[in-house]
Amino acid sequence: MPFVRIDLMLGKDATYRTTIGDVVYEAMRRTLDVPENDRFQVIAERGASDFIVDRTYMGIERTDDCVVIQITLNEGRDVAKKKAFYKAVADGLHERLKLRREDVFINLVEVKKENWSFGNGEAQYAPQ
Amino acid sequence: MPFVRIDLMLGKDATYRTTIGDVVYEAMRRTLDVPENDRFQVIAERGASDFIVDRTYMGIERTDDCVVIQITLNEGRDVAKKKAFYKAVADGLHERLKLRREDVFINLVEVKKENWSFGNGEAQYAPQ
Amino acid sequence: MPFVRIDLMLGKDATYRTTIGDVVYEAMRRTLDVPENDRFQVIAERGASDFIVDRTYMGIERTDDCVVIQITLNEGRDVAKKKAFYKAVADGLHERLKLRREDVFINLVEVKKENWSFGNGEAQYAPQ
Numbered sequence: 241m242p243f244v245r246i247d248l249m250l251g252k253d254a255t256y257r258t259t260i261g262d263v264v265y266e267a268m269r270r271t272l273d274v275p276e277n278d279r280f281q282v283i284a285e286r287g288a289s290d291f292i293v294d295r296t297y298m299g300i301e302r303t304d305d306c307v308v309i310q311i312t313l314n315e316g317r318d319v320a321k322k323k324a325f326y327k328a329v330a331d332g333l334h335e336r337l338k339l340r341r342e343d344v345f346i347n348l349v350e351v352k353k354e355n356w357s358f359g360n361g362e363a364q365y366a367p368q
Numbered sequence: 369m370p371f372v373r374i375d376l377m378l379g380k381d382a383t384y385r386t387t388i389g390d391v392v393y394e395a396m397r398r399t400l401d402v403p404e405n406d407r408f409q410v411i412a413e414r415g416a417s418d419f420i421v422d423r424t425y426m427g428i429e430r431t432d433d434c435v436v437i438q439i440t441l442n443e444g445r446d447v448a449k450k451k452a453f454y455k456a457v458a459d460g461l462h463e464r465l466k467l468r469r470e471d472v473f474i475n476l477v478e479v480k481k482e483n484w485s486f487g488n489g490e491a492q493y494a495p496q
Numbered sequence: 497m498p499f500v501r502i503d504l505m506l507g508k509d510a511t512y513r514t515t516i517g518d519v520v521y522e523a524m525r526r527t528l529d530v531p532e533n534d535r536f537q538v539i540a541e542r543g544a545s546d547f548i549v550d551r552t553y554m555g556i557e558r559t560d561d562c563v564v565i566q567i568t569l570n571e572g573r574d575v576a577k578k579k580a581f582y583k584a585v586a587d588g589l590h591e592r593l594k595l596r597r598e599d600v601f602i603n604l605v606e607v608k609k610e611n612w613s614f615g616n617g618e619a620q621y622a623p624q
Contacts, residue, residue, distance in 0.1 A: 243438065243475050247538050254417040261420055277425040280473065282375045282436065283418035289510040290539035292517055297533040300615035308538065310499065310568070312438070312475055319610045323619045330617030341616045345536065347499050347568055348611040354447045355476040359428035360469045361458030363451045371566065371603050382545040389548055405553040408601065410503050410564065411546035440566070440603055482575045483604040487556035488597045489586030491579045 241356050241365065242268055242313035244281040249291045249304050257283050259336050260307060267328035272313070272321055293345060306343040307333065314365070315350035322348065369484050369493065370396055370441035372409040377419045377432050385411050387464050388435060395456035400441070400449055421473060434471040435461065442493070443478035450476065497612050497621065498524055498569035500537040505547045505560050513539050515592050516563060523584035528569070528577055549601060562599040563589065570621070571606035578604065 246260055261281045268274040293306045309329065317325075326346055333339040354366035374388055389409045396402040421434045437457065445453075454474055461467040482494035502516055517537045524530040549562040565585065582602055589595040610622035 243436070243473075254415075258417055258420075275425075277422045279420060279422045279425070280436065281420040282412075282414055283420075284412070284414070284538075284540070285418075286538055286540075287510075289514055290541075292514075292535060292537040292539075294533045294535045297531075297535070298614050298620055302615065308499070308536065312477060319619065319622050322610055323622065326613035326619055327617035330613070330615075344613065344615055344617065345499075346613040347607070349477060349568060349605060349607055350611070351475070351477055354450055355478070357454035357458070357472065357474040358426045359430065359458075359472055361455035361472065363447065363454055364426055366447050366451065371564070371601075382543075386545055386548075403553075405550045407548060407550045407553070408564065409548040410540075410542055411548075412540070412542075413546075440605060477605060479603070479605055482578055483606070485582035485586070485600065485602040486554050487558065487586075487600055489583035489600065491575065491582055492554055494575050494579065 241278055241358075242272070242274060242280070242311050245310045246281060246283045247286055247291065247308040247310075248283075248306070250285045250287055252285075256337060257285075260333065263332035263336055264309060264311075264329055267325055267332055271324040271328050272317055300342045302343055303340065305339060306345060307339065308345045308347075310347045310349065312349045312351060314353050369406055369486075370400070370402060370408070370439050373438045374409060374411045375414055375419065375436040375438075376411075376434070378413045378415055380413075384465060385413075388461065391460035391464055392437060392439075392457055395453055395460055399452040399456050400445055428470045430471055430473075431468065433467060434473060435467065436473045436475075438475045438477065440477045440479060442481055497534055497614075498528070498530060498536070498567050501566045502537060502539045503542055503547065503564040503566075504539075504562070506541045506543055508541075512593060513541075516589065519588035519592055520565060520567075520585055523581055523588055527580040527584050528573055556598045558599055559596065561595060562601060563595065564601045564603075566603045566605065568605045568607060570609055
């Protein structure tokens with residue numbers, strides 16, 4: 241159910257981009273109690289003038305490699321789980337792609353369980 | 369006011385893509401009490417490696433034709449209306465485009481009435 | 497922390513698009529208490545058939561120049577601040593780019609403070 245939008249600057253190959261998706265999915269599985277195979281991700285490359293991430297905000301140095309990850313998911317995870325997720329994504333991207341941890345920007349948008357249809361025109365997660 | 373983002377894999381022509389928008393708009397009109405002409409939609413095509421929808425999650429078989437529809441709208445619709453909307457979209461896409469109902473993924477994001485400006489720098493829906 | 501997605505029709509040059517981002521950032525600084533350098537924006541150009549904004553909804557005449565601005569930000573700003581922001585964006589785009597104020601569409605999505613990581617795998621805004 242988490243629906244993930246990944247934005248990054250043009251210039252990385254498909255394997256690199258897919259690996260970002262892999263890392264986000266694996267981090268969700270480990271830290272956010274996301275079920276197996278619950279993976280829905282859209283990746284978009286942007287030209288430099290269309291991808292603006294401040295280079296110093298909060299004292300964090302960002303580069304052209306910065307990845308912006310915006311995730312819509314069910315409400316209710318506590319702060320500890322969210323923190324574990326951020327760390328797992330930053331660590332995973334660093335390990336797998338040598339991405340600097342400073343270059344990982346994440347935003348969560350929370351919604352109600354009934355706000356999803358996974359196919360067939362049904363609300364699979366709605367209260368019965 | 370609903371603002372609709374539609375993502376799908378590259379390869380469908382403009383008429384096909386516009387018809388997706390038509391179906392979503394008509395379903396909103398019929399099931400979500402959306403006013404006439406309240407239609408704001410952005411459609412994005414993605415390459416195969418940038419559009420990842422799991423092929424089996426929840427026992428639903430998805431294909432390359434899967435369409436992801438993410439809609440931001442005012443909070444307050446009940447579960448029955450949301451269910452009617454999901455069904456209307458899946459039925460409409462099946463009838464008009466022969467899209468398999470399994471290939472219709474929908475997510476709603478709810479916001480407050482004051483969170484919209486439809487032009488002129490005003491908050492047309494804000495409480496007076 | 498506000499994360500901004502800007503969508504517009506193909507055909508404006510990079511300077512024009514960047515100026516939209518400048519105006520949105522400056523309006524946030526002045527009306528929404530956004531800190532200096534808190535600027536994270538993604539801009540996407542769309543073909544005409546993939547960018548559907550109704551031309552008359554609410555009696556507002558929109559053209560191909562319409563700009564759709566969707567912003568994810570922390571919850572808690574009051575209606576007066578949001579109204580001031582909408583006005584500042586429409587006025588700024590009119591002054592800087594001669595954009596008609598009718599062609600400025602804005603939507604806010606509010607989230608909790610703990611829903612952001614600005615880098616390093618940490619939740620910089622989470623309650624301690």
